[in-house]
Amino acid sequence: MSAAEYPAPLALLREDLRGFAGYKSARSESLNGSVWLNANESAWNNAADGEGALRRYPDPQPARVRAALAGLYGCTPEQLLAGRGSDEGIDLLLRAFCRPGGDAVVITPPTFGMYAVCARLHGTRVVEVPLVEGEGGFACDFEAVAQAAEAASAKLVFLCSPGNPSGTLLPLDAIAALAQRLRASALVVVDEAYLEYAQASSAVSLIERLPNVVVLRTLSKAHALAAARIGSTIADAEVIAALQRCQAPYPLPAPCVAMALRALDDSAAALSRARAGACALERERLYARLVGLPGVRRVYPSQANFLLLRFDDAQAAFDALIDAGVVVRDMRAAPQLGDALRISLGTAEQNDRVVETLARLGARERAA
Numbered sequence: 001m002s003a004a005e006y007p008a009p010l011a012l013l014r015e016d017l018r019g020f021a022g023y024k025s026a027r028s029e030s031l032n033g034s035v036w037l038n039a040n041e042s043a044w045n046n047a048a049d050g051e052g053a054l055r056r057y058p059d060p061q062p063a064r065v066r067a068a069l070a071g072l073y074g075c076t077p078e079q080l081l082a083g084r085g086s087d088e089g090i091d092l093l094l095r096a097f098c099r100p101g102g103d104a105v106v107i108t109p110p111t112f113g114m115y116a117v118c119a120r121l122h123g124t125r126v127v128e129v130p131l132v133e134g135e136g137g138f139a140c141d142f143e144a145v146a147q148a149a150e151a152a153s154a155k156l157v158f159l160c161s162p163g164n165p166s167g168t169l170l171p172l173d174a175i176a177a178l179a180q181r182l183r184a185s186a187l188v189v190v191d192e193a194y195l196e197y198a199q200a201s202s203a204v205s206l207i208e209r210l211p212n213v214v215v216l217r218t219l220s221k222a223h224a225l226a227a228a229r230i231g232s233t234i235a236d237a238e239v240i241a242a243l244q245r246c247q248a249p250y251p252l253p254a255p256c257v258a259m260a261l262r263a264l265d266d267s268a269a270a271l272s273r274a275r276a277g278a279c280a281l282e283r284e285r286l287y288a289r290l291v292g293l294p295g296v297r298r299v300y301p302s303q304a305n306f307l308l309l310r311f312d313d314a315q316a317a318f319d320a321l322i323d324a325g326v327v328v329r330d331m332r333a334a335p336q337l338g339d340a341l342r343i344s345l346g347t348a349e350q351n352d353r354v355v356e357t358l359a360r361l362g363a364r365e366r367a368a
Contacts, residue, residue, distance in 0.1 A: 008183065008184060008211060008212065009183075009187055009211055009212040009236060009238075009239060010238050010239070010242065011184075012097055012155055012185070012186070012187060012212075013096060013097060013242055014096060014097060014099055016099075017096060017242070017245075017246070020245055020246075021245060022244070022245030022246060022247075023249055025039075025057065025060060025249035025250065026038045026039035026040075026057060027039070027057050027058070027059050027060055027249075027250070028060060028249075036056070039056070039057050041055060041056055041057065042055055053254065053255075054254060054255075057249075057250050058250055058252055058253060058254040058257065059252075059257075060244075060247070060249060060250060060251065060252070061081070061082060061244070061252070062082075062252065062257050063077070064261060065082060065230075065252070065257050065260050065261055065264075066080055066082055068260070068261060068264040069082060069217075069230075069232050069260075069264070072264060072269065073202065073204055073215075073217055073232060073234055074202065074204050074205070075204055075207070075234050076237070078237040078240065078241075079207065079234055079235060079236065079237050079240055080232050080233070080234050080240065081233045081234075081235075081240045081243050081244055081247070082230060082231070082232055082251070083231055083232075083233065083247065083251045083252070084229045084230075084231065084251055084252075085218055085220060085229045085230070085231040086114075086191060086193055086216040086217070086218045086220075086231040086233075087114050087118075087231070088231060088233075088247070088251065089214075089216045089231055089232070089233035089243075090114055090115060090118045090158075090189075090191075090216070091118045091122075092233065092243045092246050092247060093156055093187065093189060093214065093233070093243070094118050094119055094122045094124055094156065095122065095246050096242055096243055096246045097155045097156060097187060098119070098122060098124045098155050098156065099124075100122055100124065101123045101124075103124055103125070103153070103154070103155045104124065104125040104126070104127050104152040104153065104154045104155070105119050105124055105125070105126055105127065105154055105155065105156040105157070105158060106127045106128075106129060106145055106148050106149045106152065106154045106156070106157045106158065106186075107119075107126060107127070107128055107129070107158050108128075108129050108130065108131050108140055108145065108158070108159065108160070108163075109128050109130055109131065109334065109335040109336070110130075110131065110138075110163075110165055110166060110331070110334040110335050110336055110337050111131070111158070111160050111163060111164065111165075111166075112158075112160050112164045112191060112193075113334075115158040125152070127148050127149075127152045127154060128335070129141065129144050129145045129148045130335060130336065131163070131166055131168070131336075133336065136301065137166065137167065137168055137300045137301050138163065138166035138167075138168050138300070139168065140159065140168070140170055140174070142174045142177065142178050145157060145159075145178060146178055146181050146182065149182055149185070149186050150182075150185065153185065154185075154186050155185075155186055155187065156186060156187050156189055157178070157182065157186050157187070157188045157189065158189050158191065159175065159188065159189065159190050159191065160190075160191045160193075161175070161190055161191070161192060161195070161203070162194045162195065162197070162198050162302065162303040162304040163304075164191075164193070164194065164304065164306075165306070165308045165329070165331055165334070165337070165340075165342045166300065166302075166308065167300055167301065167302025167303055167304045167306065167307065167308060168302075168303070169198045169200055169303040170190075172201060172203060172205070172206065175188065175190060175203055175206065175213070176206050176210060176213075179206065179210040179212055179213050180210060182212065183210065183212050186212065187212050187213075187214050187235075187239075188210075188212060188213050188214070189214045189215075189216065190203040190213065190214070190215050190216070191216045192215055192216060192217055193216065193217070193218045193220070193221055194221055194222075194303070194304035194305060195217070196221065196222035196223075196272070196273070196276040197221075197222060197276050197279055197280055197283070197303060197305045198280075198303035198304070199276070199277065199280065202215060202217075203215050204234050207234065207235060207236060211235075211236035211238075211239070212236075213235070214233065214234070214235040214239065215233075215234040215235070216231065216232070216233060216234075217231065217232045217234065218230070218231040218232070219231070219260060219263065221305060222272055222273075222275070222276040222279075222305070223263055223264075223269075223272045224263075224272065224275075225259060225260065225263055228256040228259050228260060229256060230252070230256060230257075230260045276305075279305050279345055282345055282348060282351065283302060283305070283307065283345055285348075285351075286307060286343075286345065286351045286354070286355070287299055287301070287302070287307060289351075289355045290307065290309065290354075290355060290358070293355070293358050293359055293362050294359075294362025294363065294365065294366050295311055295312045295313065295316075295317065295358065295361060295362040295365055296309055296310075296311060296312075296358065296362070297309075297310040297311055297312055297339065298310040305344060305345045306329075306342050306343060306344045306345060307342070307343050307345075308331070308337075308340055308341075308342050308343075309340060309341055309342075309343065310337075310339045310340050311339055311340070311341065312339075312365075313365070314330075314332055314338075314339045314340065314341055316361060316365070317341060317358060317361060318330055318341060320357050320358070320360070320361040321341075321354065321357055321358075323357075324353060324357040325353075326350070326353060326354055326357060328341050328342065328343045328344070328354075329341065329342040329343075329344070
């Protein structure tokens with residue numbers, strides 16, 4: 001078929017992958033049997049695996065975890081692909097929709113570094129439309145993003161909401177208008193890794209009427225399962241089917257799936273929501289204490305679980321925090337952030353240590 005014969009957004013899929021079936025693993029087919037001899041697995045358990053829970057290859061997309069994640073994010077299971085964090089979703093989108101050496105993506109720096117890393121590893125051109133800094137923090141220039149995507153014939157536009165490291169929540173109506181404008185030419189990918197902390201509506205609500213919207217979610221942040229590496233790509237069901245054909249055969253380790261299911265039961269999920277709300281309150285408390293400290297040039301408002309700060313002397317602040325046993329993220333190599341550090345929210349006691357350390361540093365610098 002020609003691109004014109006494919007329904008949007010599948011018309012954007014790489015031409016050489018339109019008939020691609022992918023790899024069919026031994027667990028891809030639903031078969032009944034009591035003796036399983038189709039996957040070249042060991043007939044015996046490992047000595048470290050007494051119950052033999054890990055002898056068999058896992059289901060590529062376990063129905064229970066897929067349904068639980070779909071229920072959490074407000075989509076159907078067919079609209080969701082579970083994988084190894086949001087990073088795998090980024091990589092799959094590039095593989096499926098961008099020709100190496102022949103297509104482009106748009107990003108809005110300063111932003112999550114993996115968009116550009118995955119694109120460059122894939123041989124895809126990266127077009128940057130910087131966020132605009134103003135009195136309220138960083139903002140996305142949606143008109144400039146649209147123009148850049150059109151000029152570059154970009155296949156993917158990556159938006160981070162709330163932004164990392166900006167902390168900025170992007171308005172859904174602006175995302176929808178951008179997706180509508182680029183409906184025939186690009187997928188608009190909205191990374192919502194930190195959305196639980198903003199307690200805001202998701203771009204998942206746009207997919208039904210704007211099938212070129214793709215949303216990335218993760219259990220790594222508010223659900224506190226960073227080591228389990230469970231992320232979700234949510235999109236039109238046809239897009240999800242295409243991405244699954246590009247995915248590695250067994251992306252979800254069985255112990256991680258079991259942990260995710262326990263974390264998504266009603267009581268655990270309710271606790272995660274409550275803690276995200278408490279984190280938002282602690283974020284405002286920390287923001288208020290940091291604003292006006294000597295040596296702190298600016299604290300940006302945030303809708304995520306971190307704050308971005310500019311310093312008169314970022315190296316001195318970084319060193320003082322390290323000396324106090326506090327490790328923060330040095331952002332000085334990022335575009336527009338040559339004097340900035342990003343501080344993740346900890347417990348109230350840990351956050352107090354940050355404030356006290358920076359206050360002591362400021363007092364010493366004033367006295368010098």
